[in-house]
Amino acid sequence: MKVGRSSLRTKLILSYLFVIVLGGILSLVVGSRIIRDTLLTQAQAKIRYDLSSARMVFDGKLSDIRDVVRLTAARESLRDGLAKGRTDILRRYLGRVRSENSLDTLNLLAADGRVLFRTVDGVSAGDDMSPDGLVRRAMARQAVAAPQIFSREALLREGKDLAERAAISFLPTPRAAPPTGDRETSGMMLRAAAPVLAEDGTLLGVLEGGVLVNRNFEIVDLVKELVFKDERYKGRETGTSTIFLGDVRIATNVRNERGERAIGTRLSDEVRRAVLDEGRTWLARAFVVTDWYITAYEPIRDAEGRIIGILYAGILEKPFLDEAARVLRTFALVAVPSVAVLFAILFFAATRIVRPLRLMAAATRKIAQGDLSHTVEVRSRDELGALADSFNLMTARLREANARLMEWGTTLEKKVEERTRELREIQDHLVQSEKLASIGKLAAGIAHEINNPLGGILIYSHLVLEDTPPHRPHHENLKKIVKETTRCRDIVKGLLDFARPKDPEMAPTDVVDVLKKCLAFTERQALFQNIRVEKDFRPDLPRLVGDGAQLQQVFMNLILNAAEAMNGHGTLSLRAFLNPARTEIVIEIGDTGHGISEEDKPRLFEPFFTTKEVGKGTGLGLAISYGIVRKHSGSIDFRSEAGQGAVFTVRLPLQGRAA
Numbered sequence: 001m002k003v004g005r006s007s008l009r010t011k012l013i014l015s016y017l018f019v020i021v022l023g024g025i026l027s028l029v030v031g032s033r034i035i036r037d038t039l040l041t042q043a044q045a046k047i048r049y050d051l052s053s054a055r056m057v058f059d060g061k062l063s064d065i066r067d068v069v070r071l072t073a074a075r076e077s078l079r080d081g082l083a084k085g086r087t088d089i090l091r092r093y094l095g096r097v098r099s100e101n102s103l104d105t106l107n108l109l110a111a112d113g114r115v116l117f118r119t120v121d122g123v124s125a126g127d128d129m130s131p132d133g134l135v136r137r138a139m140a141r142q143a144v145a146a147p148q149i150f151s152r153e154a155l156l157r158e159g160k161d162l163a164e165r166a167a168i169s170f171l172p173t174p175r176a177a178p179p180t181g182d183r184e185t186s187g188m189m190l191r192a193a194a195p196v197l198a199e200d201g202t203l204l205g206v207l208e209g210g211v212l213v214n215r216n217f218e219i220v221d222l223v224k225e226l227v228f229k230d231e232r233y234k235g236r237e238t239g240t241s242t243i244f245l246g247d248v249r250i251a252t253n254v255r256n257e258r259g260e261r262a263i264g265t266r267l268s269d270e271v272r273r274a275v276l277d278e279g280r281t282w283l284a285r286a287f288v289v290t291d292w293y294i295t296a297y298e299p300i301r302d303a304e305g306r307i308i309g310i311l312y313a314g315i316l317e318k319p320f321l322d323e324a325a326r327v328l329r330t331f332a333l334v335a336v337p338s339v340a341v342l343f344a345i346l347f348f349a350a351t352r353i354v355r356p357l358r359l360m361a362a363a364t365r366k367i368a369q370g371d372l373s374h375t376v377e378v379r380s381r382d383e384l385g386a387l388a389d390s391f392n393l394m395t396a397r398l399r400e401a402n403a404r405l406m407e408w409g410t411t412l413e414k415k416v417e418e419r420t421r422e423l424r425e426i427q428d429h430l431v432q433s434e435k436l437a438s439i440g441k442l443a444a445g446i447a448h449e450i451n452n453p454l455g456g457i458l459i460y461s462h463l464v465l466e467d468t469p470p471h472r473p474h475h476e477n478l479k480k481i482v483k484e485t486t487r488c489r490d491i492v493k494g495l496l497d498f499a500r501p502k503d504p505e506m507a508p509t510d511v512v513d514v515l516k517k518c519l520a521f522t523e524r525q526a527l528f529q530n531i532r533v534e535k536d537f538r539p540d541l542p543r544l545v546g547d548g549a550q551l552q553q554v555f556m557n558l559i560l561n562a563a564e565a566m567n568g569h570g571t572l573s574l575r576a577f578l579n580p581a582r583t584e585i586v587i588e589i590g591d592t593g594h595g596i597s598e599e600d601k602p603r604l605f606e607p608f609f610t611t612k613e614v615g616k617g618t619g620l621g622l623a624i625s626y627g628i629v630r631k632h633s634g635s636i637d638f639r640s641e642a643g644q645g646a647v648f649t650v651r652l653p654l655q656g657r658a659a
């Protein structure tokens, strides 16, 4: 039971907790993704912008060089010196221009493209530069500037120093493209060429010069300074810029593990393919030398549009990732206590929900054990409250039903007892009746047998009495014999009447007439001298079909009994009326006599039942009356209390009454 109880709450808590934790984890994962992506997208937008700034710096440098060359070529002194062939002066002058403007080369060419002199000391001249694209365009009177690849031979022609500065050994780095040699010997030059023109516009020569980008950190550091403003993250520079020759870093501020500029390291294969081979701009995270960067690469093209290198700008990815992680940490820091608070709320809520259920379960148990008086005390106004109310209602109904059942049980018991008693009484009665019937038969048989001899005795004793004068001593004895014999005859007659009653002779009969006749009989008798008679006969009572003589016998019996019960003093009341349904005539004969005791009541109609002293009553009066009334389809009963008199009621139905 305990497991089931706690498990509902546990289930509730666990399922909610599952949803919360799952939701938390999901939002954490999705949130971190979104934060990261947003930050990285921001970083990419910035780096795209930074790359165009780097391009501006790069192009600015190129146009600076072009401006120096163009303006110098346009100087009058140069024109004059060239026209007059004053090479030495020009060479000194141009040497000064070169060093003042930090150019690596500055060469003066004749109008046919042959090198007149190079301003770098100890370098030969006289070679023909007319096949060079830039020189040719300058010869066509254009001032032009472009980046350009110089081979080692070309660099050597410009000076041994330059060739040495250009030479860069490859350094292996993780993820870089597989090496195709061990060093880079070419150089990237930012070159400009401008025509030297006479006043009439004839071409006097070409001024041509440039800057070697290899190991020249001016541009990349300018980019860093202008664009990234020397931002640092944990002691490291976040912004970097690089110029590639082909796929080799020739000028960069990306540092290797030792903190040196990562010159000679090479581009990763995929970037190389996208930018060098396909000429696309690359915007993505990329592994640069030692770290992941958010990078932007775009091709550097020479005057002919060939891709000769790459311009790169990149920012460390780590600050962005750390920022994302920091946001996430903050989020988690908020989330963990929130989950704890939610858990606490959940715990209390679940307990609150489960409590009424628990009460109800306990109540059910109590009720199952038979305690129907138990009620559930849930006061909440929600479904559980309603459930508890229904529950209490149900137990109340159960209680009622139970009480009713129990009540039925006891009444049933009582009824059964009553019926059993009645049955027993009926049975006793039956046995008694049976007994009486056989006694009756026996008596009737005897009565019949002694009736004739008794008749003879009576006749002869009468005759003897008539013949005996009164003064004779036997006269009195004979009188006694006649009297007692008459009495015997009456008893025998009564017995015979009871045992073999005569069939009534039915005729229209006026009941009131019969009653009046009975009263006429009584008037002369001594017993009735002190009895007051009250009569209440309803006028116009219908006549009924009956045997007037037998009915008279019945009423006589009842009247005599009443008079005997009153012992000659009291009131005799006679009533005759129609019942309310007008179906029978009711005759009531009441007295103010001694009444009937409770123990006598059941035996009143039994033949031979009498309370009168021996020789006074036979106990057949009521039994015979009962038989006669039954023959008339009527009924006879009585009501009485001891000492309160008695009322006998005879009901005679009118059906089949005389017309």
Ligand SMILES: Nc1ncnc2c1ncn2[C@@H]1O[C@H](COP(=O)(O)OP(=O)(O)OP(=O)(O)O)[C@@H](O)[C@H]1O
Pocket (backbone or CB within 6 Å): 557, 561, 562, 563, 565, 591, 593, 594, 595, 596, 604, 609, 610, 611, 612, 616, 617, 618, 619, 620, 621, 622, 623, 645, 646
């Ligand atoms: N009106 C009455 N008041 C009180 N007791 C009565 C009344 N009528 C009858 N009884 C009782 O009923 C008994 C039986 O009456 P029933 O008429 O059958 O016989 P009886 O009067 O004793 O004798 P019998 O009628 O043969 O002279 C009587 O002995 C008497 O105890």
Ligand SMILES: [Mg+2]
Pocket (backbone or CB within 6 Å): 557, 560, 561, 617, 621, 622
């Ligand atoms: Mg009687």
